[in-house]
Amino acid sequence: MAPLVSIGPSLWDKLEALGMASSYDVCAPPSMERLKGSLPGIYYAWSSGGRVPLLKVLFTNRCARDCKYCAFSALVDVPRYTFEVEELVETFLxxxxxxxxxxxxxxxxxxxxxxxxxxxMVGVVQRLRVRERFRGYIHLKILPGTSSELAMKAARVATRVSVNLEAPRESILRAIAPSKSLKGEILPLVGALKKGFTTQFVVGVGGEKDLHILRAVEVLNRSYGLKRAYFQAFKPVAGTPLENHPPGSRERQLRLYQGEFLVRCYGFTPQELVDPQGNLPRGTDPKSHWVLTHLHHFPVELEKATYHQLLRVPGIGPRLARRVLALRARGELSLLHLEKAGINLRKSGPFLLMKGRKVVKDPYNQRRLGLE
Ligand code: SF4
Structure with missing residues (x-):
């Protein structure tokens, strides 16, 4: 495809290699997808305003580390490229x-x-912010082993920063990335950052349980301001020590996203969501599974329910739970007001009581769900 902008051949090679490289980057949120037919390195990210095209690149793919899952580790023989600071600034502009x-x-x-x-990398961002007065979105990955001072400097100039844990336990990380250390170089960064960060785990390669991952998310969220965790199902890369390892399950990746959301935003504990083997259920989402195995918690009385009790009702999330509490505070709890607030009475009604009476009399649903 012919380039849409004036980019010289060597820069084009770099952009192609380092833009493509970032698609392997296990730091990449799966919500980012490559813009088909566009220049290498251009991806969509989702924001509240819709899809936003980002230049998503590695500064360099030269690496001295030996992460066994990575296409750019020192163990792999691939062409290596590095941007100059000014070159990347001008390319972005x-x-x-x-x-x-x-x-x-x-x-x-x-x-x-x-x-x-x-x-x-911080130099690139500073030039964009200070010299070019660019006020838009910039996400900086904080590299393992970065000093705390530099991590904080990065956090000041970027819109968002991320620190990848990759694995929930030191022993698991050592098995897949022998030269990385949670205690020695990753967790100190998390502790030093004064604003929220995101992180990422590679799943399906280190023998980790879902429980290990969700516990790590819980601690990071409560104590260190984790904004969100991303999960990358392991993909074997030819030429790496794990090239013959089976790929991670996409369903597991999905269930982890759902479980992470329930722990971070709904107040579920990891232990409540996993089976005796420490894994999330497969074949259904973790909240539905919890509800069906805890029917004795229902129905919930709307006149008395706490925010966290409402969050466990099918069809009710944080936004709707707050609306129900607001209706109750105004003395407006009625079927009409609930529906107007967005409550799907067919879905949530069988799990709710209003002044001791079932919110929806739906004998079929009641019987089917075992609530009668
Ligand atoms: S630090 Fe590890 S994951 Fe990152 S590029 Fe190097 S080998 Fe790959």
């Missing part, structure tokens, strides 16, 4: 001015000292 991207997602491999590479 060129794409931005032509309306092809609206933000930047910058990650990197680690050629030697993490601070050296991180300093250059």
């Amino acid at each position: 060129s794409l931005y001015r032509q309306g092809l991207v609206r933000g930047l997602f910058l990650s990197s491999a680690i050629p030697q000292c993490p601070d050296d590479t991180m300093e250059k």
